Amino acid sequence: MKAELVKKEGNKVTLKITVDNNKFEEAVNKAYNKTKGKYNIPGFRKGKAPKVVIETQYGKGVFYNDAIDMLFPEVYPEAIKELNIDPIDRPDLDIEEISKDNGLVMVVNVEVKPEFELGAYKGIEISKVDNTVSEEDVEARLNEMVNRNARLTSVEGKALENGDTAVIDFEGFENGVAFEGGKGENYNLVIGSNTFIPGFEDQLVGKKAGEEVEVNVTFPETYHAENLAGKPVVFNVKVNDVKVKEVPALDDEFAKDTTEFETLAELRADVKTKLEEQAKNAADAEMRNALVEKVSANTEVEVPEAMVQHQIDNMLMELNYQLQYQGLNLQQLLEMTGRGLEELREERRADAERLVKSSLILEAIAEKENVEANDADIDAELEKMAAMYNMEVEKIKSSLRETDIEDIKGQIKIRKTLDLLVENATIA
Structure with missing residues:
Protein backbone atom coordinates (compact mmCIF):
# COMPACT_ATOMS: atom_id res chain seq x y z
CA MET A 1 0.00 0.00 0.00
CA LYS A 2 1.25 3.47 -0.91
CA ALA A 3 -0.30 6.70 0.40
CA GLU A 4 0.21 10.13 -1.12
CA LEU A 5 -1.09 13.54 -0.06
CA VAL A 6 -2.42 15.14 -3.24
CA LYS A 7 -3.63 18.50 -1.94
CA LYS A 8 -4.87 20.32 1.14
CA GLU A 9 -7.21 23.32 0.98
CA GLY A 10 -8.30 24.61 4.37
CA ASN A 11 -9.79 21.65 6.21
CA LYS A 12 -10.28 19.61 3.02
CA VAL A 13 -7.66 17.00 2.16
CA THR A 14 -7.28 14.83 -0.94
CA LEU A 15 -5.11 11.73 -0.70
CA LYS A 16 -4.33 8.89 -3.08
CA ILE A 17 -4.09 5.29 -1.88
CA THR A 18 -2.56 2.68 -4.19
CA VAL A 19 -2.89 -1.05 -3.56
CA ASP A 20 -0.68 -3.29 -5.72
CA ASN A 21 -2.39 -5.67 -8.11
CA ASN A 22 -1.45 -8.85 -6.22
CA LYS A 23 -3.11 -7.61 -3.02
CA PHE A 24 -6.13 -6.42 -4.95
CA GLU A 25 -6.49 -9.80 -6.69
CA GLU A 26 -6.36 -11.50 -3.27
CA ALA A 27 -9.28 -9.31 -2.21
CA VAL A 28 -11.14 -10.14 -5.43
CA ASN A 29 -10.71 -13.86 -4.72
CA LYS A 30 -11.99 -13.35 -1.18
CA ALA A 31 -14.98 -11.47 -2.58
CA TYR A 32 -15.63 -14.34 -5.02
CA ASN A 33 -15.56 -16.93 -2.22
CA LYS A 34 -17.80 -14.81 -0.05
CA THR A 35 -20.46 -13.99 -2.68
CA LYS A 36 -20.37 -16.82 -5.23
CA GLY A 37 -23.49 -18.38 -3.69
CA LYS A 38 -25.54 -15.44 -5.00
CA TYR A 39 -25.02 -16.31 -8.67
CA ASN A 40 -27.14 -18.75 -10.68
CA ILE A 41 -25.09 -20.07 -13.62
CA PRO A 42 -26.67 -22.63 -15.98
CA GLY A 43 -24.89 -26.00 -15.75
CA PHE A 44 -23.49 -25.34 -12.25
CA ARG A 45 -24.94 -25.91 -8.82
CA LYS A 46 -25.47 -22.67 -6.86
CA GLY A 47 -22.15 -21.52 -5.39
CA LYS A 48 -20.08 -23.95 -7.48
CA ALA A 49 -19.48 -21.87 -10.63
CA PRO A 50 -15.77 -21.00 -11.18
CA LYS A 51 -14.76 -17.37 -10.78
CA VAL A 52 -13.85 -16.98 -14.46
CA VAL A 53 -17.29 -18.25 -15.52
CA ILE A 54 -19.11 -15.75 -13.30
CA GLU A 55 -16.83 -12.94 -14.59
CA THR A 56 -17.60 -13.97 -18.18
CA GLN A 57 -21.32 -13.93 -17.47
CA TYR A 58 -21.51 -10.75 -15.39
CA GLY A 59 -18.39 -8.82 -16.39
CA LYS A 60 -14.76 -8.69 -15.25
CA GLY A 61 -15.52 -6.23 -12.46
CA VAL A 62 -18.36 -8.18 -10.87
CA PHE A 63 -16.38 -8.71 -7.64
CA TYR A 64 -14.57 -5.35 -7.57
CA ASN A 65 -17.01 -3.48 -5.30
CA ASP A 66 -16.97 -6.23 -2.69
CA ALA A 67 -13.18 -6.44 -2.89
CA ILE A 68 -12.86 -2.67 -2.37
CA ASP A 69 -15.29 -2.85 0.57
CA MET A 70 -12.95 -5.42 2.13
CA LEU A 71 -9.73 -3.53 1.39
CA PHE A 72 -10.66 0.04 2.23
CA PRO A 73 -11.20 -0.41 6.03
CA GLU A 74 -7.77 -2.03 6.13
CA VAL A 75 -5.70 0.43 4.07
CA TYR A 76 -7.43 3.73 4.93
CA PRO A 77 -6.40 3.78 8.62
CA GLU A 78 -2.83 2.93 7.59
CA ALA A 79 -2.83 5.78 5.05
CA ILE A 80 -4.06 8.48 7.39
CA LYS A 81 -1.59 7.35 10.06
CA GLU A 82 1.29 7.42 7.57
CA LEU A 83 0.31 10.89 6.31
CA ASN A 84 -0.43 12.17 9.84
CA ILE A 85 -4.01 13.12 8.92
CA ASP A 86 -6.73 13.49 11.56
CA PRO A 87 -10.13 13.08 9.81
CA ILE A 88 -13.31 14.41 11.42
CA ASP A 89 -15.87 13.05 8.97
CA ARG A 90 -16.54 10.09 6.72
CA PRO A 91 -14.25 9.90 3.68
CA ASP A 92 -15.56 10.34 0.14
CA LEU A 93 -14.05 7.62 -2.06
CA ASP A 94 -13.49 7.60 -5.84
CA ILE A 95 -11.78 4.83 -7.85
CA GLU A 96 -9.22 6.33 -10.23
CA GLU A 97 -7.82 3.16 -11.75
CA ILE A 98 -7.83 -0.63 -11.61
CA SER A 99 -5.13 -2.23 -13.75
CA LYS A 100 -2.48 -4.95 -13.76
CA ASP A 101 0.29 -2.38 -13.90
CA ASN A 102 -0.92 0.01 -11.20
CA GLY A 103 -3.29 -2.11 -9.16
CA LEU A 104 -6.14 -0.36 -7.35
CA VAL A 105 -5.80 3.43 -7.18
CA MET A 106 -8.26 5.21 -4.85
CA VAL A 107 -8.71 8.96 -4.42
CA VAL A 108 -10.08 9.97 -1.02
CA ASN A 109 -11.48 13.37 -0.05
CA VAL A 110 -11.97 13.97 3.66
CA GLU A 111 -12.37 16.85 6.11
CA VAL A 112 -9.70 17.10 8.80
CA LYS A 113 -9.18 19.04 12.00
CA PRO A 114 -8.22 22.66 11.32
CA GLU A 115 -4.71 24.03 11.72
CA PHE A 116 -4.37 27.22 13.76
CA GLU A 117 -1.94 29.27 15.81
CA LEU A 118 -2.38 28.99 19.57
CA GLY A 119 -2.87 32.23 21.46
CA ALA A 120 -1.68 32.88 25.00
CA TYR A 121 -2.53 30.07 27.39
CA LYS A 122 -0.07 30.56 30.24
CA GLY A 123 -0.27 33.26 32.89
CA ILE A 124 -4.02 33.70 32.39
CA GLU A 125 -5.65 35.53 35.29
CA ILE A 126 -8.78 34.04 36.84
CA SER A 127 -10.71 34.81 40.01
CA LYS A 128 -10.67 32.40 42.92
CA VAL A 129 -14.11 30.91 43.54
CA ASP A 130 -15.33 30.81 47.13
CA ASN A 131 -15.85 27.24 48.36
CA THR A 132 -16.72 28.00 51.97
CA VAL A 133 -19.33 25.77 53.60
CA SER A 134 -21.39 27.52 56.29
CA GLU A 135 -23.23 26.01 59.23
CA GLU A 136 -26.45 27.03 57.45
CA ASP A 137 -25.41 24.85 54.49
CA VAL A 138 -24.86 21.89 56.81
CA GLU A 139 -28.19 22.47 58.54
CA ALA A 140 -29.99 22.68 55.21
CA ARG A 141 -28.52 19.35 54.07
CA LEU A 142 -29.50 17.70 57.37
CA ASN A 143 -33.03 19.04 56.97
CA GLU A 144 -33.14 17.56 53.45
CA MET A 145 -32.22 14.18 54.96
CA VAL A 146 -34.92 14.55 57.59
CA ASN A 147 -37.56 15.42 54.99
CA ARG A 148 -36.56 12.44 52.84
CA ASN A 149 -37.28 10.23 55.83
CA ALA A 150 -40.63 11.86 56.62
CA VAL A 247 -40.94 14.72 60.08
CA PRO A 248 -38.62 12.83 62.45
CA ALA A 249 -36.66 14.76 65.05
CA LEU A 250 -33.10 15.61 64.10
CA ASP A 251 -31.29 13.86 66.97
CA ASP A 252 -29.05 10.93 67.84
CA GLU A 253 -31.89 8.47 67.22
CA PHE A 254 -32.32 9.81 63.69
CA ALA A 255 -28.58 9.36 63.04
CA LYS A 256 -28.69 5.77 64.37
CA ASP A 257 -31.82 4.79 62.45
CA THR A 258 -30.96 6.26 59.05
CA THR A 259 -27.14 6.34 58.79
CA GLU A 260 -24.03 4.43 59.87
CA PHE A 261 -23.35 6.98 62.63
CA GLU A 262 -24.21 6.66 66.32
CA THR A 263 -24.66 10.35 67.11
CA LEU A 264 -25.95 13.49 65.42
CA ALA A 265 -22.56 15.11 66.00
CA GLU A 266 -20.84 12.41 63.95
CA LEU A 267 -23.44 12.72 61.19
CA ARG A 268 -23.10 16.51 61.17
CA ALA A 269 -19.30 16.24 60.85
CA ASP A 270 -19.62 13.78 57.96
CA VAL A 271 -22.15 16.00 56.17
CA LYS A 272 -19.83 18.99 56.55
CA THR A 273 -16.84 17.04 55.18
CA LYS A 274 -18.80 15.89 52.13
CA LEU A 275 -20.22 19.36 51.50
CA GLU A 276 -16.70 20.83 51.67
CA GLU A 277 -15.47 18.27 49.15
CA GLN A 278 -18.41 19.03 46.84
CA ALA A 279 -17.85 22.78 47.20
CA LYS A 280 -14.14 22.40 46.40
CA ASN A 281 -14.88 20.29 43.31
CA ALA A 282 -17.53 22.77 42.15
CA ALA A 283 -15.17 25.71 42.67
CA ASP A 284 -12.36 23.93 40.81
CA ALA A 285 -14.71 23.15 37.92
CA GLU A 286 -15.91 26.76 37.76
CA MET A 287 -12.36 28.11 37.72
CA ARG A 288 -11.30 25.61 35.05
CA ASN A 289 -14.28 26.54 32.89
CA ALA A 290 -13.44 30.22 33.26
CA LEU A 291 -9.82 29.48 32.37
CA VAL A 292 -10.79 27.51 29.25
CA GLU A 293 -13.09 30.34 28.14
CA LYS A 294 -10.26 32.88 28.45
CA VAL A 295 -7.78 30.64 26.65
CA SER A 296 -10.34 30.02 23.90
CA ALA A 297 -10.91 33.75 23.50
CA ASN A 298 -7.18 34.18 22.80
CA THR A 299 -7.20 31.80 19.81
CA GLU A 300 -8.93 32.07 16.45
CA VAL A 301 -10.17 28.72 15.12
CA GLU A 302 -12.37 27.91 12.15
CA VAL A 303 -14.66 25.36 13.77
CA PRO A 304 -15.55 22.58 11.26
CA GLU A 305 -19.28 22.11 10.69
CA ALA A 306 -18.93 18.31 10.78
CA MET A 307 -17.56 18.48 14.33
CA VAL A 308 -20.34 20.86 15.40
CA GLN A 309 -23.01 18.51 14.04
CA HIS A 310 -21.38 15.54 15.76
CA GLN A 311 -21.31 17.46 19.06
CA ILE A 312 -25.00 18.34 18.69
CA ASP A 313 -25.72 14.65 18.05
CA ASN A 314 -23.98 13.79 21.33
CA MET A 315 -25.84 16.51 23.22
CA LEU A 316 -29.24 15.31 21.99
CA MET A 317 -28.30 11.71 22.78
CA GLU A 318 -27.46 12.76 26.34
CA LEU A 319 -30.72 14.70 26.58
CA ASN A 320 -32.62 11.62 25.45
CA TYR A 321 -30.94 9.53 28.17
CA GLN A 322 -31.94 12.10 30.80
CA LEU A 323 -35.52 12.13 29.55
CA GLN A 324 -35.72 8.33 29.75
CA TYR A 325 -35.16 8.55 33.51
CA GLN A 326 -38.37 10.61 33.61
CA GLY A 327 -40.28 8.13 31.46
CA LEU A 328 -40.06 10.33 28.35
CA ASN A 329 -38.06 10.48 25.14
CA LEU A 330 -36.87 13.16 22.74
CA GLN A 331 -39.83 12.80 20.37
CA GLN A 332 -42.28 13.27 23.24
CA LEU A 333 -40.42 16.38 24.38
CA LEU A 334 -40.70 17.84 20.88
CA GLU A 335 -44.43 17.11 20.80
CA MET A 336 -44.99 18.62 24.27
CA THR A 337 -43.07 21.81 23.46
CA GLY A 338 -44.29 22.17 19.88
CA ARG A 339 -40.76 22.34 18.48
CA GLY A 340 -39.14 20.55 15.56
CA LEU A 341 -35.89 18.58 15.71
CA GLU A 342 -34.01 21.14 13.60
CA GLU A 343 -35.12 23.94 15.93
CA LEU A 344 -33.83 21.96 18.90
CA ARG A 345 -30.53 21.31 17.12
CA GLU A 346 -30.16 25.01 16.32
CA GLU A 347 -30.73 25.89 19.98
CA ARG A 348 -27.73 23.71 20.86
CA ARG A 349 -25.47 25.12 18.12
CA ALA A 350 -23.76 27.91 20.09
CA ASP A 351 -22.86 25.58 22.98
CA ALA A 352 -21.69 22.92 20.52
CA GLU A 353 -19.43 25.40 18.69
CA ARG A 354 -17.96 26.56 22.02
CA LEU A 355 -17.28 22.98 23.17
CA VAL A 356 -15.69 21.98 19.85
CA LYS A 357 -13.47 25.05 19.80
CA SER A 358 -12.27 24.52 23.36
CA SER A 359 -11.58 20.82 22.74
CA LEU A 360 -9.53 21.64 19.63
CA ILE A 361 -7.50 24.19 21.57
CA LEU A 362 -6.91 21.86 24.52
CA GLU A 363 -5.76 19.11 22.12
CA ALA A 364 -3.36 21.56 20.47
CA ILE A 365 -1.94 22.63 23.85
CA ALA A 366 -1.53 18.97 24.87
CA GLU A 367 0.43 18.31 21.67
CA LYS A 368 2.61 21.40 22.08
CA GLU A 369 3.36 20.62 25.74
CA ASN A 370 3.85 16.88 25.05
CA VAL A 371 1.10 15.91 27.48
CA GLU A 372 0.59 12.14 27.41
CA ALA A 373 -1.49 9.52 29.19
CA ASN A 374 0.97 6.91 30.48
CA ASP A 375 0.27 3.37 31.66
CA ALA A 376 0.06 4.48 35.29
CA ASP A 377 -2.56 7.10 34.38
CA ILE A 378 -4.64 4.51 32.52
CA ASP A 379 -4.36 1.97 35.35
CA ALA A 380 -5.49 4.61 37.86
CA GLU A 381 -8.47 5.46 35.66
CA LEU A 382 -9.42 1.79 35.34
CA GLU A 383 -9.20 1.43 39.14
CA LYS A 384 -11.68 4.29 39.50
CA MET A 385 -14.02 2.69 36.95
CA ALA A 386 -13.79 -0.66 38.75
CA ALA A 387 -14.68 0.97 42.07
CA MET A 388 -17.56 2.92 40.49
CA TYR A 389 -19.12 -0.16 38.89
CA ASN A 390 -18.13 -2.53 41.71
CA MET A 391 -16.19 -4.75 39.29
CA GLU A 392 -12.73 -6.28 39.22
CA VAL A 393 -10.16 -4.27 37.27
CA GLU A 394 -9.33 -7.24 35.03
CA LYS A 395 -13.00 -7.59 34.05
CA ILE A 396 -13.11 -3.90 33.19
CA LYS A 397 -9.97 -4.29 31.04
CA SER A 398 -11.30 -7.34 29.21
CA SER A 399 -14.56 -5.55 28.36
CA LEU A 400 -12.88 -2.52 26.78
CA ARG A 401 -12.22 -2.21 23.05
CA GLU A 402 -9.17 -0.48 21.63
CA THR A 403 -11.31 2.55 20.80
CA ASP A 404 -12.50 2.67 24.43
CA ILE A 405 -8.88 2.77 25.64
CA GLU A 406 -8.13 5.58 23.18
CA ASP A 407 -11.13 7.53 24.52
CA ILE A 408 -9.85 7.05 28.09
CA LYS A 409 -6.39 8.25 27.02
CA GLY A 410 -7.95 11.31 25.41
CA GLN A 411 -9.93 12.17 28.56
CA ILE A 412 -6.80 11.80 30.71
CA LYS A 413 -4.78 14.03 28.37
CA ILE A 414 -7.45 16.75 28.53
CA ARG A 415 -7.51 16.59 32.36
CA LYS A 416 -3.72 16.79 32.54
CA THR A 417 -3.75 19.70 30.10
CA LEU A 418 -6.26 21.53 32.30
CA ASP A 419 -4.01 20.84 35.30
CA LEU A 420 -1.13 22.42 33.36
CA LEU A 421 -3.24 25.52 32.58
CA VAL A 422 -4.23 25.88 36.24
CA GLU A 423 -0.62 25.47 37.40
CA ASN A 424 0.42 28.27 35.03
CA ALA A 425 -2.55 30.57 35.73
CA THR A 426 -2.63 33.60 38.02
CA ILE A 427 -5.44 33.10 40.51
CA ALA A 428 -6.46 36.41 42.06
Missing part, protein backbone atom coordinates in the same frame (compact mmCIF):
# COMPACT_ATOMS: atom_id res chain seq x y z
CA ARG A 151 -43.76 9.68 56.66
CA LEU A 152 -47.23 10.47 55.40
CA THR A 153 -49.90 9.80 58.00
CA SER A 154 -53.68 9.94 57.51
CA VAL A 155 -55.47 12.41 59.82
CA GLU A 156 -59.19 11.82 60.26
CA GLY A 157 -61.41 14.91 60.02
CA LYS A 158 -58.58 17.24 59.01
CA ALA A 159 -59.24 20.01 56.47
CA LEU A 160 -56.67 20.22 53.67
CA GLU A 161 -53.97 22.89 53.97
CA ASN A 162 -50.93 23.79 51.89
CA GLY A 163 -48.30 21.09 52.36
CA ASP A 164 -50.85 18.34 53.05
CA THR A 165 -51.29 15.43 50.65
CA ALA A 166 -54.76 14.84 49.23
CA VAL A 167 -55.55 11.33 48.00
CA ILE A 168 -58.13 11.98 45.28
CA ASP A 169 -60.22 10.47 42.50
CA PHE A 170 -60.82 12.90 39.64
CA GLU A 171 -62.28 13.10 36.16
CA GLY A 172 -62.18 16.08 33.81
CA PHE A 173 -64.85 17.27 31.37
CA GLU A 174 -64.78 19.81 28.55
CA ASN A 175 -68.26 20.94 27.53
CA GLY A 176 -69.65 17.97 29.45
CA VAL A 177 -67.50 15.42 27.61
CA ALA A 178 -64.75 13.51 29.42
CA PHE A 179 -61.36 14.11 27.81
CA GLU A 180 -58.43 11.72 27.42
CA GLY A 181 -55.87 11.77 30.24
CA GLY A 182 -58.22 13.62 32.59
CA LYS A 183 -59.02 10.74 34.92
CA GLY A 184 -57.22 9.29 37.94
CA GLU A 185 -57.88 7.25 41.07
CA ASN A 186 -56.23 7.47 44.50
CA TYR A 187 -53.81 10.07 43.17
CA ASN A 188 -51.48 11.60 45.78
CA LEU A 189 -51.50 15.36 45.25
CA VAL A 190 -49.42 17.66 47.45
CA ILE A 191 -51.43 20.85 47.96
CA GLY A 192 -49.35 23.87 46.98
CA SER A 193 -46.96 21.87 44.80
CA ASN A 194 -48.47 23.37 41.61
CA THR A 195 -48.47 19.90 40.07
CA PHE A 196 -51.91 20.34 38.49
CA ILE A 197 -53.41 23.14 36.40
CA PRO A 198 -53.21 26.57 38.09
CA GLY A 199 -56.15 26.98 40.46
CA PHE A 200 -56.88 23.26 40.84
CA GLU A 201 -55.14 22.74 44.18
CA ASP A 202 -56.45 26.02 45.66
CA GLN A 203 -60.04 24.77 45.29
CA LEU A 204 -59.25 21.70 47.43
CA VAL A 205 -58.03 23.72 50.42
CA GLY A 206 -60.41 23.27 53.36
CA LYS A 207 -61.92 20.02 52.06
CA LYS A 208 -61.97 16.84 54.19
CA ALA A 209 -61.87 13.11 53.45
CA GLY A 210 -65.16 11.94 51.96
CA GLU A 211 -66.07 15.32 50.45
CA GLU A 212 -66.66 15.88 46.76
CA VAL A 213 -65.94 19.13 44.92
CA GLU A 214 -66.40 20.51 41.44
CA VAL A 215 -63.14 22.18 40.36
CA ASN A 216 -63.38 24.79 37.58
CA VAL A 217 -60.09 25.64 35.85
CA THR A 218 -58.78 26.77 32.46
CA PHE A 219 -55.90 25.04 30.69
CA PRO A 220 -52.95 27.36 29.88
CA GLU A 221 -52.71 28.62 26.30
CA THR A 222 -49.34 26.87 26.05
CA TYR A 223 -50.68 23.47 27.15
CA HIS A 224 -49.12 20.67 25.06
CA ALA A 225 -52.47 19.11 24.08
CA GLU A 226 -53.79 21.53 21.44
CA ASN A 227 -57.41 20.38 21.85
CA LEU A 228 -57.35 21.55 25.49
CA ALA A 229 -55.05 24.60 25.32
CA GLY A 230 -56.87 27.67 26.64
CA LYS A 231 -60.11 25.69 27.25
CA PRO A 232 -62.21 25.95 30.45
CA VAL A 233 -62.84 22.51 31.99
CA VAL A 234 -64.55 21.00 35.03
CA PHE A 235 -63.08 18.28 37.24
CA ASN A 236 -65.28 16.17 39.49
CA VAL A 237 -63.04 15.43 42.47
CA LYS A 238 -63.53 13.18 45.49
CA VAL A 239 -61.16 13.49 48.47
CA ASN A 240 -60.47 9.96 49.72
CA ASP A 241 -57.90 10.78 52.37
CA VAL A 242 -55.95 13.65 53.92
CA LYS A 243 -52.35 12.96 54.87
CA VAL A 244 -49.79 15.09 56.69
CA LYS A 245 -46.04 14.77 56.66
CA GLU A 246 -44.53 13.53 59.92
